[in-house]
Amino acid sequence: MNRIARFVFVDILKNSFVIIYAVILFLLSSSVLALEDNSSKGVLSMLNIILLIVPLVSIIFSTIYIYNSAEFVELLLSQPVKRTVIWRSLFYGLSLALSLAFVLGAGVSLILFVGDLLGLFLFFIGILLTLIFTSFALLCAVWAKDKAKGIGLSILVWLFFSLFYDGLLVFGMFQFSEYPLEKLMMVFTLLNPIDLSRILILLQLDVSALLGYTSAVFKEFLGSQLGIIISFVALVLWFVIPYFYSLYKFNRKDL
Amino acid sequence: MIEFRNVVKNFGKLEVLKNISTRMEAGQSIALIGPNGCGKTTLIKSILGMVKPHSGQILVNENDIEQSIDYRRQIGYMPQIGRYPQNMTIAQVIDMLKSLRQDQSTLDHELVESFKLADIADKKLGTLSGGTTQKVSAVIAFLFNPSILILDEPTAGLDPLSSEILRDKILREKAGNKLILITSHLLNELDELVSHIMYMQDGRISFFDTLENVARKTEQAKISKAISVILKRGSYE
Numbered sequence: 494m495n496r497i498a499r500f501v502f503v504d505i506l507k508n509s510f511v512i513i514y515a516v517i518l519f520l521l522s523s524s525v526l527a528l529e530d531n532s533s534k535g536v537l538s539m540l541n542i543i544l545l546i547v548p549l550v551s552i553i554f555s556t557i558y559i560y561n562s563a564e565f566v567e568l569l570l571s572q573p574v575k576r577t578v579i580w581r582s583l584f585y586g587l588s589l590a591l592s593l594a595f596v597l598g599a600g601v602s603l604i605l606f607v608g609d610l611l612g613l614f615l616f617f618i619g620i621l622l623t624l625i626f627t628s629f630a631l632l633c634a635v636w637a638k639d640k641a642k643g644i645g646l647s648i649l650v651w652l653f654f655s656l657f658y659d660g661l662l663v664f665g666m667f668q669f670s671e672y673p674l675e676k677l678m679m680v681f682t683l684l685n686p687i688d689l690s691r692i693l694i695l696l697q698l699d700v701s702a703l704l705g706y707t708s709a710v711f712k713e714f715l716g717s718q719l720g721i722i723i724s725f726v727a728l729v730l731w732f733v734i735p736y737f738y739s740l741y742k743f744n745r746k747d748l
Numbered sequence: 749m750i751e752f753r754n755v756v757k758n759f760g761k762l763e764v765l766k767n768i769s770t771r772m773e774a775g776q777s778i779a780l781i782g783p784n785g786c787g788k789t790t791l792i793k794s795i796l797g798m799v800k801p802h803s804g805q806i807l808v809n810e811n812d813i814e815q816s817i818d819y820r821r822q823i824g825y826m827p828q829i830g831r832y833p834q835n836m837t838i839a840q841v842i843d844m845l846k847s848l849r850q851d852q853s854t855l856d857h858e859l860v861e862s863f864k865l866a867d868i869a870d871k872k873l874g875t876l877s878g879g880t881t882q883k884v885s886a887v888i889a890f891l892f893n894p895s896i897l898i899l900d901e902p903t904a905g906l907d908p909l910s911s912e913i914l915r916d917k918i919l920r921e922k923a924g925n926k927l928i929l930i931t932s933h934l935l936n937e938l939d940e941l942v943s944h945i946m947y948m949q950d951g952r953i954s955f956f957d958t959l960e961n962v963a964r965k966t967e968q969a970k971i972s973k974a975i976s977v978i979l980k981r982g983s984y985e
Binding site: 496497500504561562563564565567568569570571572573574575745746747748 | 759793796797798799800817818819820821823825827831832833834835841844845847848849
């Protein structure tokens with residue numbers, strides 16, 4: 494890690510918000526996982542918490558942080574520092590600090606109370622969602638020059654992936670219920686990192702039997718080893734592509 | 749030392765730099781003047797790579813600035829309004845910059861001493877007054893003993909005493925075969941500081957000439973008088 498990334502990382506850790514985030518995650522995860530005697534139920538509640546809180550905190554905190562570092566970026570730009578290095582440092586610092594908060598807050602209790610492959614899955618999904626929504630934040634911040642606009646945009650992105658997308662999907666499914674849509678639904682799932690994460694975990698649980706025929710198609714694909722690998726690759730692409738696109742934009746921006 | 753080749757920059761529909769071509773050499777101390785919004789700050793920011801021109805090339809020491817960022821080691825930049833991380837202290841910012849440019853062996857601490865920044869080194873930058881922030885900007889610009897100094901409104905906001913300290917410093921640097929680029933609206937204080945005048949209007953360089961030539965053509969010894977003669981006349985020639 495370079496000097497600037499280290500500086501950003503330490504600066505974020507000094508921010509009490511990240512500490513509160515870690516503490517809240519810890520309280521929620523340990524209470525949910527310790528109180529449920531049925532570990533499958535605990536994992537399900539944990540999943541919902543992670544899918545709701547991690548993307549929201551990652552995208553909003555990162556967007557605000559980037560706007561607040563405008564001065565810092567400006568100072569570095571007049572120095573012999575590449576723009577790529579500045580942007581990369583912001584991404585490294587943010588994603589590392591937020592991932593650390595997640596690992597300390599939720600990861601530890603996941604390993605302690607769940608422990609098996611399922612716990613590990615949730616652990617990695619939490620980290621991947623942190624990276625994905627941090628890179629979305631970079632994209633929002635580079636797009637909108639105005640801080641209020643940028644934060645609004647990031648809230649919209651979060652709302653879209655956690656609420657609207659599912660609504661549109663269900664609407665579409667009802668409209669075209671006459672047609673065999675199972676394979677298409679598979680593709681649409683890959684296009685939303687939150688849905689993809691949810692289904693990945695659900696299929697490891699017995700509750701997936703309740704999901705009917707669509708679930709059988711999902712299970713056939715996502716339940717297989719190849720499917721799991723493809724899903725994780727898709728999740729990795731979900732932070733790599735937005736990050737590099739934001740870098741491309743940042744390199745051409747007037748500051 | 750710095751060369752502009754047909755540089756064009758638009759902000760939306762507004763053309764800020766209209767095909768700028770010019771050359772500035774070491775040893776020159778240039779006053780960059782012109783009305784508000786004529787493109788002075790954009791010109792300066794494009795040298796630093798903060799603003800990206802739409803077309804044309806900028807060369808520093810014959811190297812295209814898009815190719816490598818190393819040229820910025822030779823530049824000391826003092827912005828019009830210095831903006832710094834609010835919760836860093838003066839000492840932290842200076843230490844961070846030193847570590848970023850660690851190859852620099854000859855640091856110039858003169859301004860740190862004359863501005864007495866050591867006394868307030870632990871203050872956070874967010875709590876400083878506008879004038880003190882300007883002092884920090886000045887210190888950073890001169891710290892690495894750069895061969896090119898770009899000073900955007902250097903004395904704006906400084907008290908008379910500090911302003912005098914900075915002027916003396918610029919005068920000493922002027923003697924040292926450096927390229928100094930100063931923008932200012934206070935034409936009276938530029939008289940001793942500069943050797944050349946670059947006058948910009950509507951995104952173009954109206955004229956770029958030595959102080960002696962400008963004085964001869966306008967028959968005015970003072971820059972402020974000379975400029976008003978040129979403006980009344982409507983053209984430089």
